[in-house]
Amino acid sequence: MAKISLGKGINMGLRAAMEADPKVVVMGEDIGKLGGVFRVTEGLQKDFGEDRVIDTPLAESGIIGTAVGLALRGYRPVCEIQFDGFVFPAYDQIINQVAKMHYRSLGKIKMPVVIRIPFGGGIGAVEHHSESPESLFAHVAGLKVVSCGDPVDAYWMIQQAIASDDPVVFFEPKRRYHEKAELDESVPPALPLHQSKVIREGTDATLFCWGPMVKTCVQAAEAAVEDGRQLEVVDLRTISPLDLPAIFASVKKTRRAVVVHEAPFTLGPGAELAARITEECFYHLEAPVLRVAGFDMPYPPSRMEEEYLPDLDRVLDVVDRVMEY
Amino acid sequence: MSESVPGTVPEVFAPHEAPVSPPQASEEVEFVQLLTPEGERVKHPDYSFDLDDEAIKGFYRDMVLVRRIDTEATALQRQGELGIWASLLGQEAAQIGSGRALNSKDMVFPTYREHGVAFCQGVDPLRLLGLFRGVDQGAWDPRDNNFHLYTIVIGAQTLHATGYAMGQQRDHAIGDAENGEATIAYFGDGASSQGDVNEAFIWASVFNAPVVFFCQNNQWAISEPIDRQTRIPLYQRAAGFGFPGVRVDGNDVLATYAVSQQALKRAREGSGPTLVEAYTYRMGAHTTSDDPTKYRLNEDLEHWKLKDPIARVRAYLTRSAGVDAEWFDQIDADADKIAAELRAGCLSMPDPSLTDFFDHVYVEQTAQLAEQKQQYAAYAASFEGEGH
Numbered sequence: 001m002a003k004i005s006l007g008k009g010i011n012m013g014l015r016a017a018m019e020a021d022p023k024v025v026v027m028g029e030d031i032g033k034l035g036g037v038f039r040v041t042e043g044l045q046k047d048f049g050e051d052r053v054i055d056t057p058l059a060e061s062g063i064i065g066t067a068v069g070l071a072l073r074g075y076r077p078v079c080e081i082q083f084d085g086f087v088f089p090a091y092d093q094i095i096n097q098v099a100k101m102h103y104r105s106l107g108k109i110k111m112p113v114v115i116r117i118p119f120g121g122g123i124g125a126v127e128h129h130s131e132s133p134e135s136l137f138a139h140v141a142g143l144k145v146v147s148c149g150d151p152v153d154a155y156w157m158i159q160q161a162i163a164s165d166d167p168v169v170f171f172e173p174k175r176r177y178h179e180k181a182e183l184d185e186s187v188p189p190a191l192p193l194h195q196s197k198v199i200r201e202g203t204d205a206t207l208f209c210w211g212p213m214v215k216t217c218v219q220a221a222e223a224a225v226e227d228g229r230q231l232e233v234v235d236l237r238t239i240s241p242l243d244l245p246a247i248f249a250s251v252k253k254t255r256r257a258v259v260v261h262e263a264p265f266t267l268g269p270g271a272e273l274a275a276r277i278t279e280e281c282f283y284h285l286e287a288p289v290l291r292v293a294g295f296d297m298p299y300p301p302s303r304m305e306e307e308y309l310p311d312l313d314r315v316l317d318v319v320d321r322v323m324e325y
Numbered sequence: 326m327s328e329s330v331p332g333t334v335p336e337v338f339a340p341h342e343a344p345v346s347p348p349q350a351s352e353e354v355e356f357v358q359l360l361t362p363e364g365e366r367v368k369h370p371d372y373s374f375d376l377d378d379e380a381i382k383g384f385y386r387d388m389v390l391v392r393r394i395d396t397e398a399t400a401l402q403r404q405g406e407l408g409i410w411a412s413l414l415g416q417e418a419a420q421i422g423s424g425r426a427l428n429s430k431d432m433v434f435p436t437y438r439e440h441g442v443a444f445c446q447g448v449d450p451l452r453l454l455g456l457f458r459g460v461d462q463g464a465w466d467p468r469d470n471n472f473h474l475y476t477i478v479i480g481a482q483t484l485h486a487t488g489y490a491m492g493q494q495r496d497h498a499i500g501d502a503e504n505g506e507a508t509i510a511y512f513g514d515g516a517s518s519q520g521d522v523n524e525a526f527i528w529a530s531v532f533n534a535p536v537v538f539f540c541q542n543n544q545w546a547i548s549e550p551i552d553r554q555t556r557i558p559l560y561q562r563a564a565g566f567g568f569p570g571v572r573v574d575g576n577d578v579l580a581t582y583a584v585s586q587q588a589l590k591r592a593r594e595g596s597g598p599t600l601v602e603a604y605t606y607r608m609g610a611h612t613t614s615d616d617p618t619k620y621r622l623n624e625d626l627e628h629w630k631l632k633d634p635i636a637r638v639r640a641y642l643t644r645s646a647g648v649d650a651e652w653f654d655q656i657d658a659d660a661d662k663i664a665a666e667l668r669a670g671c672l673s674m675p676d677p678s679l680t681d682f683f684d685h686v687y688v689e690q691t692a693q694l695a696e697q698k699q700q701y702a703a704y705a706a707s708f709e710g711e712g713h
Contacts, residue, residue, distance in 0.1 A: 072492075
């Protein structure tokens with residue numbers, strides 16, 4: 001069994017999807033010979049040709065807009081947006097066209113488009129390269145939004161996203177691209193795309209997280225053991241739709257919930273989780289749902305990003321608050 | 326040409342100091358014309374109309390029917406049966422000429438004003454009204470008539486068309502001028518300023534996609550005249566993107582047919598995109614919500630009335646093809662019949678149910694949305710039996 005990185009997991013998943021279905025095409029900037037700025041598409045153009053691994057002009061609206069046309073023609077485009085902050089020129093096409101096509105056609109048109117976005121901070125990048133815009137997509141009816149937190153999920157979830165007949169915004173935790181885990185491709189995926197998973201069982205409080213914060217939360221849970229606390233860690237995996245049964249089940253068990261995300265605090269995904277948990281688990285809760293999040297400011301210059309980003313200590317600090325309530 | 330050309334524009338100038346060229350009188354406009362406003366056939370060195378008078382009679386009939394449908398829709402809006410209507414009045418020749426040049430396998434990406442092209446493709450006019458009556462968002466199946474849904478965000482569809490054309494390439498559906506496939510993207514002079522249109526030009530150019538960009542320059546983007554969108558004739562922009570551009574008299578159905586056909590053939594045989602600028606005029610308001618008397622002169626309208634796309638064909642058919650008044654009367658009667666059917670169909674459209682719309686957001690319904698649907702249905706049901 002081979003140990004693979006998260007980036008390699010997506011690469012292998014893309015390859016598997018392209019082998020399984022000739023209608024799958026991959027498109028984006030620098031994804032051909034270069035293999036993408038993160039090398040996630042490395043080797044694909046060599047093996048599948050320039051018609052299926054398309055180096056596009058540098059215009060994001062064009063990437064998504066032409067993907068819409070390809071999807072209308074029966075293709076299953078997988079679009080790479082090079083960095084989170086670069087998705088916004090394509091926002092119109094995503095929101096007005098991709099998300100609404102099935103609805104406005106009363107189900108006659110499907111949009112099996114995957115939009116891959118490396119997201120989040122922690123890599124010392126210049127501005128527009130470290131953002132977490134999940135809420136801006138999860139708020140839009142017609143889109144589905146997921147994020148993988150480990151290499152095995154990366155491998156399977158990208159294939160499941162490509163197989164989805166609904167458009168999927170696929171957030172990849174760029175600072176975890178090099179995290180490694182063992183992948184046995186012969187073992188089928190444990191979960192469908194839109195289910196969450198308990199990474200670590202616990203009894204005292206639940207940490208809800210996804211993408212880059214999964215590792216942070218697992219580390220926090222390990223550290224909390226020293227304080228005599230058993231924290232449950234749930235990797236949401238799916239942000240839209242939320243896997244509410246899994247979320248509620250965990251909260252009803254631990255009676256305390258903390259949501260951890262890099263995205264800014266106000267109206268981040270944590271707000272929706274808090275509202276849902278409060279409504280469904282009100283009589284189970286020992287404390288209000290608390291959040292650890294990025295601050296309500298644009299992503300800072302990178303020399304300050306370690307202060308900006310939720311880390312083990314900030315998570316544990318909020319765990320203290322939720323436990324002491 | 327009276328326009329400024331690159332190089333003559335000072336490099337730095339305040340916008341208000343820019344030499345603004347007045348809207349061109351169409352006499353000065355160079356374009357491909359095969360039938361004059363007076364109904365005279367004229368020759369052009371690069372384009373010819375190869376069909377017979379029966380075909381021209383067909384085009385005449387199409388244009389009259391489409392204008393009648395349009396007039397009826399405007400009336401329905403005035404009577405409160407449609408929320409809004411975007412009239413194609415004056416653009417019949419641009420739409421029928423290009424629409425009739427399409428082969429059965431070609432694909433159309435319209436704006437929200439392509440009622441004439443929809444007619445050519447066999448889309449039931451009643452389906453067009455659904456969007457404007459507010460019972461659906463269009464919702465015809467684009468595959469039934471190779472006619473995509475109306476697109477309201479201007480220019481967005483030019484990228485869809487280009488992507489679709491790239492799909493035709495990948496399906497090896499091009500390479501033959503007759504049996505190959507092409508895609509045509511409609512847009513207007515206003516949309517030519519959109520980033521999406523310019524990106525579509527780039528994509529189509531570098532991928533050599535089989536797409537025809539058919540711009541109906543009707544001189545007005547709601548209240549903004551063409552000189553707010555461009556300082557050079559729109560068709561000349563194609564050169565900068567690396568493919569041919571041609572300007573055609575958009576009120577001459579013979580010319581729009583001939584020019585479109587050549588551009589489509591070029592696309593089908595794999596020679597790449599063409600920009601066609603159909604030079605025409607929006608005779609009506611932008612939509613029924615608009616008031617063009619606030620921003621344009623009545624004398625412009627009167628001027629363009631003399632260039633009416635239908636009148637010139639009637640003049641030709643009467644004078645040169647021996648068509649009698651009885652034939653024209655029959656077309657008018659047919660048009661009235663279609664309009665009456667359209668009206669009846671519009672009034673009998675069933676009201677939509679919000680409950681049904683929950684099911685169309687996703688292919689695979691989400692549990693949350695299913696729950697919202699259930700809650701809403703129960704809430705709505707709680708009012709049953711109560712009067713409004």
